[in-house]
Amino acid sequence: MKPTKIKDPNYFHKVVDCQWACPAHTNVPEYIRLIAQGRFSDAYMVNRDSNVFPGILGRVCDRPCEPACRRGRVEEKPVAICRLKRVAADHRQDITDRLPKAPATKNGKRVACIGAGPASLTVANDLMPLGYSVTVFEKYDKPGGLMRTNIPSFRLPEQTLDEEMGYILEMGVDIRYNSPVESMKGLLDQGFDAVFVGTGAPRGKDLDIPGRQEAAANIHIGIDWLESIAFGHIDKIGEKVLIIGVGNTAMDCCRSSRRLGGKDIKVMARRPRQFFKASPWELEDAEEEQVEIIINHAPKRFVLENGKLVGMEFERLEWDAAAKKSTLIDTVILPCDDVILAIGQDNAFPWIERDLGIEFDKWDMPKVDEKTYECSRPGIFFGGDAAWGPKNIIWAVAHGHGAAISIHNHCQGVPVTERPEDGMNLLTTKMGISEWAYSNDYSSSKREKMKHVDLVERFKDLKTEVEIGFTAEQTAREVQRCLNCDVQTVFTAKRCIECDACIDICPVQCLTITRDGEEEDVRKRLSAPSINLTQDLYASDPLPQTSRLMFKDEDVCVHCGLCAERCPTAAWDMQKFDLLIQLAGSEACTKQFA
Amino acid sequence: MPSIVKPTAAHPSLVRNKLGLTIRDYEGSMSTLCAGCGHDSITAAIIRAFHESSTPPEMIAKMSGIGCSSKTPTYFVNGAHGFNSAHGRMPAIATGAIAANRSLTFIGVSGDGDSLSIGLGHLAHAIRRNPKMLYVIENNGVYGLTKGQFSASADIGSKPKKGDPNRMQPIDPMLLALTLGATFVARSFSGDKEQLVPILKAGLAHNGLAIVDVISPCVTFNDHEGSTKSYISSRKNITRVTEMDFVPPEQEIIAQISPQGKTAVTMHDGSVVYFTSLPEGYDPSNRLAAYSYLSEQQGKGEIPTGLFYVSTDQPELHELNATPDEALVNVPYSKLSPGAAALDKLMEGFR
Numbered sequence: 001m002k003p004t005k006i007k008d009p010n011y012f013h014k015v016v017d018c019q020w021a022c023p024a025h026t027n028v029p030e031y032i033r034l035i036a037q038g039r040f041s042d043a044y045m046v047n048r049d050s051n052v053f054p055g056i057l058g059r060v061c062d063r064p065c066e067p068a069c070r071r072g073r074v075e076e077k078p079v080a081i082c083r084l085k086r087v088a089a090d091h092r093q094d095i096t097d098r099l100p101k102a103p104a105t106k107n108g109k110r111v112a113c114i115g116a117g118p119a120s121l122t123v124a125n126d127l128m129p130l131g132y133s134v135t136v137f138e139k140y141d142k143p144g145g146l147m148r149t150n151i152p153s154f155r156l157p158e159q160t161l162d163e164e165m166g167y168i169l170e171m172g173v174d175i176r177y178n179s180p181v182e183s184m185k186g187l188l189d190q191g192f193d194a195v196f197v198g199t200g201a202p203r204g205k206d207l208d209i210p211g212r213q214e215a216a217a218n219i220h221i222g223i224d225w226l227e228s229i230a231f232g233h234i235d236k237i238g239e240k241v242l243i244i245g246v247g248n249t250a251m252d253c254c255r256s257s258r259r260l261g262g263k264d265i266k267v268m269a270r271r272p273r274q275f276f277k278a279s280p281w282e283l284e285d286a287e288e289e290q291v292e293i294i295i296n297h298a299p300k301r302f303v304l305e306n307g308k309l310v311g312m313e314f315e316r317l318e319w320d321a322a323a324k325k326s327t328l329i330d331t332v333i334l335p336c337d338d339v340i341l342a343i344g345q346d347n348a349f350p351w352i353e354r355d356l357g358i359e360f361d362k363w364d365m366p367k368v369d370e371k372t373y374e375c376s377r378p379g380i381f382f383g384g385d386a387a388w389g390p391k392n393i394i395w396a397v398a399h400g401h402g403a404a405i406s407i408h409n410h411c412q413g414v415p416v417t418e419r420p421e422d423g424m425n426l427l428t429t430k431m432g433i434s435e436w437a438y439s440n441d442y443s444s445s446k447r448e449k450m451k452h453v454d455l456v457e458r459f460k461d462l463k464t465e466v467e468i469g470f471t472a473e474q475t476a477r478e479v480q481r482c483l484n485c486d487v488q489t490v491f492t493a494k495r496c497i498e499c500d501a502c503i504d505i506c507p508v509q510c511l512t513i514t515r516d517g518e519e520e521d522v523r524k525r526l527s528a529p530s531i532n533l534t535q536d537l538y539a540s541d542p543l544p545q546t547s548r549l550m551f552k553d554e555d556v557c558v559h560c561g562l563c564a565e566r567c568p569t570a571a572w573d574m575q576k577f578d579l580l581i582q583l584a585g586s587e588a589c590t591k592q593f594a
Numbered sequence: 595m596p597s598i599v600k601p602t603a604a605h606p607s608l609v610r611n612k613l614g615l616t617i618r619d620y621e622g623s624m625s626t627l628c629a630g631c632g633h634d635s636i637t638a639a640i641i642r643a644f645h646e647s648s649t650p651p652e653m654i655a656k657m658s659g660i661g662c663s664s665k666t667p668t669y670f671v672n673g674a675h676g677f678n679s680a681h682g683r684m685p686a687i688a689t690g691a692i693a694a695n696r697s698l699t700f701i702g703v704s705g706d707g708d709s710l711s712i713g714l715g716h717l718a719h720a721i722r723r724n725p726k727m728l729y730v731i732e733n734n735g736v737y738g739l740t741k742g743q744f745s746a747s748a749d750i751g752s753k754p755k756k757g758d759p760n761r762m763q764p765i766d767p768m769l770l771a772l773t774l775g776a777t778f779v780a781r782s783f784s785g786d787k788e789q790l791v792p793i794l795k796a797g798l799a800h801n802g803l804a805i806v807d808v809i810s811p812c813v814t815f816n817d818h819e820g821s822t823k824s825y826i827s828s829r830k831n832i833t834r835v836t837e838m839d840f841v842p843p844e845q846e847i848i849a850q851i852s853p854q855g856k857t858a859v860t861m862h863d864g865s866v867v868y869f870t871s872l873p874e875g876y877d878p879s880n881r882l883a884a885y886s887y888l889s890e891q892q893g894k895g896e897i898p899t900g901l902f903y904v905s906t907d908q909p910e911l912h913e914l915n916a917t918p919d920e921a922l923v924n925v926p927y928s929k930l931s932p933g934a935a936a937l938d939k940l941m942e943g944f945r
Contacts, residue, residue, distance in 0.1 A: 074603045441597075444602045444603075499631075499635065499784075499811070500785060507602075508603055531607055565596045566630070568628065568813045
């Protein structure tokens with residue numbers, strides 16, 4: 001194997017599984033350490049730098065970081081990263097003076113953002129401090145997009161939304177409420193230097209089966225229905241409710257139904273549980289509220305009596321192991337008063353004229369470049385759900401950051417493809433003999449469980465936030481579960497005397513000294529079986545005494561630093577890795593333009 | 595010493611032995627030896643040997659004397675019995691313990707100072723008595739615990755960190771053991787677990803005293819240029835004399851199929867050691883040949899390693915003394931010490 005190129009920021013970045021998995025690359029271990037020190041405001045700012053909405057995401061993020069968390073490979077459950085983010089947000093002090101500010105003198109460039117959701121607001125957040133004049137067009141009278149309309153307030157309180165939207169808007173964003181953009185051409189005629197489309201995926205999928213038209217009064221499209229609740233247009237539902245679909249929107253629908261008078265609520269899934277789209281924790285929360293989840297039922301028709309919806313007929317299916325092929329068992333009719341359809345969302349761009357040079361693909365989606373976010377017409381960028389269909393908030397934020405870089409380039413006359421590369425800092429944490437600048441002691445405590453408001457209490461008011469947040473004790477325990485994966489094991493081959501001390505002490509047997517070979521072959525010769533091929537093998541230069549190589553399987557390293565503590569020659573060192581993420585206008589970008 | 599105890603986190607695919615125990619169950623307290631000490635590596639090899647041999651931890655007795663080496667039993671198998679004896683007296687105390695309770699698995703850990711200087715006489719007599727014990731000499735050529743004076747195993751010409759090179763003859767524990775009639779004589783290197791672990795396992799299975807001399811560099815006082823027991827010098831001068839596989843009794847049936855070119859030695863518990871002699875014609879069952887080969891190599895400054903000599907037909911301590919099969923600790927006291935009347939009766943027989 002070739003010696004691992006540890007100078008490439010991607011190598012150590014990948015070791016920080018949570019940060020690597022986060023689309024916005026939030027520096028998770030860093031903010032968890034800050035929380036451990038009680039520096040909540042600092043922890044909040046570390047979050048805000050990359051994910052912009054820590055309070056919101058600390059409640060409703062899809063948490064791609066948690067399945068990736070190394071802790072989950074060492075014991076059963078990952079660190080409650082998302083919950084700790086909320087701790088930082090809940091306990092922060094006034095941080096308004098630390099927020100980015102727009103300069104008094106504008107740079108003369110005007111940028112239009114369509115839709116005031118997370119993607120557009122991230123663009124505004126990144127561009128306002130650089131002197132851009134950003135105008136946001138929003139169809140409703142409040143900002144937030146689907147964060148406000150589709151996420152029920154018992155999961156995400158309005159106050160949290162307003163605060164974090166406010167941080168951006170107060171930089172002087174020109175936000176135009178009640179201003180849906182009905183014509184892209186009309187907008188372009190206003191002479192903006194760049195346009196960002198962050199309109200989301202606003203159209204809920206319909207279910208065209210017999211009875212749909214006749215029973216329309218009691219059949220609701222999930223996202224529209226949630227939106228009506230958010231704006232106070234709907235405040236009740238029938239006692240017997242069927243939710244069709246089993247994604248996260250379905251979970252919000254069933255839990256909202258529970259609060260609007262639904263007593264017997266069933267979520268109907270076509271396929272077995274392991275194929276559900278909803279996050280496991282959202283399923284758990286719904287089931288805690290006594291929502292029944294029924295598998296292997298495919299909708300067949302709506303059943304009406306006297307012109308009114310009384311039930312729904314389903315085909316009962318039996319699936320093969322991969323849930324690809326099904327056989328019909330029989331059909332059943334389940335009685336209901338209302339049906340909510342939560343089977344997916346589509347993008348819709350009826351307002352973009354097709355003769356503007358914006359190309360659409362065969363699914364009638366705009367062709368958007370995955371790196372630059374630019375469509376086929378220069379100067380127009382897409383992000384969030386509007387770009388490639390429904391994802392989630394953290395992706396929208398990541399798109400916003402990326403699009404802001406493109407817009408900045410575009411407005412400064414730099415090709416959008418010329419993108420600054422991420423940098424890194426690597427700094428030893430050694431403070432003395434067996435003394436480190438991080439807490440390397442392993443805590444064996446289990447994942448803390450989020451406490452919820454009592455069932456009776458929470459159903460009294462639609463707006464009662466269900467999750468209470470971690471107590472101080474819970475926080476203190478949970479932060480210690482983080483393995484500090486950003487404190488990297490860095491090896492200097494020329495110092496090694498091959499005494500085996502590091503190999504002997506490693507609690508998870510991740511080190512091996514063996515002869516060189518192809519990776520596949522080396523992986524067979526490791527101290528412990530190489531069971532996770534997605535994790536890299538760190539290969540050293542040849543060792544001075546025997547020319548063998550030191551290999552480290554990054555998979556389950558707990559970053560305890562014992563290899564470095566037992567190394568007589570400091571060939572191993574624990575060094576803190578800091579990813580320097582490039583955002584629009586950050587230093588490296590500026591240098592390029594100079 | 596390390597700032598923390600070893601994390602309880604373990605590799606998810608940790609192997610369980612016949613007792614259902616993982617290697618972590620054979621660990622001890624955190625080592626307080628210098629970082630990089632060869633002894634710690636031997637400790638790791640001992641842990642592996644016990645785990646792979648599926649020895650019940652509570653049936654292990656760890657015996658030691660004084661010195662860096664003799665501290666190490668603390669660092670393996672926390673669940674075992676242990677006795678940290680006076681300097682150099684480990685062989686005597688161990689012989690007594692083995693006499694009293696033959697049901698335990700004994701390991702003695704000693705050093706070149708403990709066994710070849712102050713305790714040389716005790717070692718010699720332990721070899722004569724041949725108690726069933728794995729006897730590990732962690733050999734670094736210096737007194738590490740008293741700041742690095744030369745020990746009795748220091749080679750002529752080896753340079754200390756400060757001062758003049760050694761001029762006294764070294765005592766080679768292997769030649770000594772062969773001379774005194776030892777039944778299991780092996781040497782290895784702390785940096786070669788591939789060789790060391792099977793030797794330790796074979797030593798545990800051996801029905802008698804298994805002496806294993808392990809070259810174990812002292813990273814603080816004897817790892818410099820000019821030292822003959824540094825990591826680099828050991829690596830340069832080591833030659834493997836035998837390659838061996840240790841096959842436990844339950845796998846023996848499968849192994850018998852292909853022992854081509856190998857000499858098989860069956861241990862008393864049914865396990866088998868397969869040798870491949872690397873020098874042409876080397877015979878691990880010939881004591882005299884082993885002696886002459888080793889002394890010849892030593893003269894050339896080479897450090898031969900491997901299992902040099904093994905004999906399974908010499909009586910061990912209990913056979914020599916015709917003690918009962920049952921451990922003496924389990925024999926009822928009235929039978930073990932039948933009292934004055936029985937003694938008188940016995941004496942009567944001699945009149």
